[in-house]
Amino acid sequence: MKRQKRDRLERAHAKGYQAGLIGKSKDACPYEMVDAKGQWYGGWRSAVEERVTGLETH
Secondary structure: OOHHHHHHHHHHHHHHHHHHHOOOOHHHOOOOOHHHHHHHHHHHHHHHHHHHHHHHHO
């Protein structure tokens, strides 16, 4: 995979993660391309899981 494409997908994942941390809805995904959208959702899911797990441990 080209570095530029990988960087773009990594950025989409990071943006999704940040959105999940602050509690944004999954519908807030700004991406249209399937690859980027999948990465954004993956980051969002990771953050939501961490938030839920963090709440359960307190």
